[in-house]
Amino acid sequence: MRLQAAGLAATGMAGGICLLDGRSVGSGFSSELQPAVGVDPLSGLMLMMIALVAAPAAAYAAVYLTAAANPRALALLTGLFPLALIGVVTARDATLILGSWELMTLVPAAAVLIAGDAHGAGNERRAVFEYLAITHIGGAGVWVAVLVLAEHGALGDPAGLASAGAGVQALVAVAGLIGFGTKAGLVPLHSWLPRVHPLAPSNISAVMSGVMVKVALYGMVRLLTEWLGGPAAWVGYAVLALGAVSALSGIVQALFQRDLKRLLAFSTIENVGIVTLALGASVILADRGEAAWAALALAAALLHALNHAVVKALLFLGAGSLERAGAGRDLDRMGGLLRRMPWTGAAVLTGCLAIAGLPVLGGFASEWATLQALLGLGRQDAVGVALAGGLAAAALALTVGLGAVCFVKVIGLSLLGAPRVPEAARAVETPRAMWAPLAALAAACLALGLAPGLLLPALADLSPGGGGLPRGAGIDVAGTSLPTLGLALFLAVATAALLTLGGRRAAAPAPVWACGQAVEPPLAWTSAAFTKPILLSMWGLLRPEREVEVLSRGGVPDEVRHRGAVPHLIDSALYAPVLRIALAGAGAARRLQSGSLRLYAGYLVGLVVLLLVLARTGVLG
């Protein structure tokens, strides 16, 4: 495991050099069906991202998996998974791209099944089946897109598709968006993601949510910036809309989750949405000839993808640690863990603040840059573009605001206050080999927040129109600046000064003010209580389920039971009818298979007659 982590780190460093130097190694993209491998700056970024997530995850797994039932099999898959991801981002021809793409889909499915069989729960199989079904049906889009691109020789040459006509271009765009979008978890193709990500062992979940969805986004970036050869504006609007819908519905669903890993999975959908939003803005801006703004939007998207990879890996590993420490996954049954597990707790706290987009951590810098790009889009002087930009900017701001509520809830329920159940009060800190990777990821969050400007110009250079942003610790774009170091320094100094001035004179202890009532554990605030104002203001949209049961004895109410849940409406409204139709179709097809030999002979005769008729009329040529 240590060796794995070291190997990944070396790969990541090589990738980082390719990105920052703008260097390409190995072969370029080719449309021949011959395996070819190479790295260019965009692949370098992805290698760096894979290493940043998979190396700490491998180090973590060395201890984490020892308690699993099948540690050897899981360790093998832990090693294989990053290799499949590296395969996708370094593949330079259709065969390798598609081969490693399928491998990337299958490895986590195997991991979920192996981990699930150990504790004998049945719902893993169903979830994995749904995952494979949805990603394979959607994945067909990737096959169509890549094979059509290879046929027109457009994998290596952006001009290839332009000569093929608008129809083929549209086909590739739609197929590619469906294919890559399914794997990235874009709404409405996301249904598998919140089911499978929570079930895998935490070190695999971290890589799935951290980088597997980013590899799908990598495919989308290739498609939009290179393969389509300058996509039309409608592609940009479609991507922008997909991003906005994913971001908002992802965070709204995340808000009402009690299971920590499921909440994190929904938040992945949200962040993929934010990246997609910026990609859409980049396409529209490029189409309008605003090369500098398009480069900023693309750089913001990639920076946010990197930030989210680091943060989400940190939080999934942290969720694994909390679970291992005996606190479980139900947020309403944790509490006070910052005191019981100081290292893990502090790292998770940092991660939650970073993903909530607060200054001066990583999430703030990339969301700031994304917002700048969207405001740039909103200032265009065409009504449609300006409206799209304005709506997208407002949607992003709303998403970030709701994200703050969501992750304040996570911090509050898990880390702060008093333990809510005895198990949480007995939780103990994990061994150092498990919290050290978390601390490293938390440090990466802080570094990405303090010096985003070291990376952003290199990312902007990936844009076809060129970037040319100034390099420095802070960000200096669009006539304004985000001097991250200055902000961080001031905040740190002022906070320290106020803490000293506050002078901890012996503070008199007193109970919390609750109008004189004693505060007892049953009175503690729950996940549902904290998010109630939002639930009430979105009641009509979310259609929550609610049951109130009053048990009365002799006409006197004795006990009131309340149960509430927010259903996943897209599942019931979109997938249920599709599933029904598919099952009905399968039932009809089964009727053809009667088992009677005479009927099969009849089918054959019918087919021959049909072919003869077609040949006769000249349809077959």
Place this chain on the structure above:
Amino acid sequence: MTGREAATLGVQLAGLALAPLLAGGVQSVKARLQGRVGSGPLQPYRELRRLWGRSAVEPIGAGPVYRAAPAVVGAALALCVLVVPVATVGAGWPAGHDLLVVIGLLALARVAMALSAWDTGGGFGMMGASRDLSFAAVGEALLVAVALVASIPAGTTDLRAMWAASSGPEVWAEPRHWCGALAMGLVVVLETGRQPIDNPDTHLELTMIHEGPLLEYAGRDLAVLQWAAAARHWVVLVLAAGLFLPHPSEIAGGLAALALGVIALVVALGVAETWHAKMRLLRVPPILLAGTALALLGVVSWAAGGGA
């Protein structure tokens, strides 16, 4: 640095000290309108001095997050005061002058307060924190929409450029400016925590929003938090006056116009608070969304005019 630039720098630093005057001003306007004598605009300073001398009371079971929260809130608001320039040439701070940074810092202060409520676990604090964050989520959409509409003439969110571009009488001919000004009015009410959205004078815990988490603090911690609430007045009133009220583009006139604009807004807040009762909690998000739509309407009207 010229003398005038030094003067703007001085005013900006003085904002740290002048902020409580604004909160006191609103209170004394309110008192006059309600037929009382009132305690005068200097009352917040007396309260701060009194609190500074008091010892702290700490809720049982509170941890480091509770203890750090007032310092983080104070630091974030102090930085906000420095980032928002008071005239065209705000001195070039190493902290920049970006409007989106102000939005981020306000969010940081809000989250720190909410986390302190979770740390103590007090029901009233949680109630306030949960409402505050919920409204702020919609409020951020509103703020960003206002930032968009206000950044159109300058083409950037650097507040110094925005200040310069919104000076002079020409901007008042654009429907965009009017839409933005109305939406900014909502931002002012929301961020200062004034009626009809929140009532800073309430003593009824059940209706508290911003005041809820403050219940657990005493002594110097409470003094810092009350100063921060006053600093929030300074930040949004200076923003509103600088971006949406009439002002000339040169420095001395700009500072005078700023003073007049802020005083006008303080009086307006006092009048609104006397005239309007607090509204039902669940009516707040739709009204904030309506404000967002209004700001976006301004953007569309500008784009429809071909960018003129």
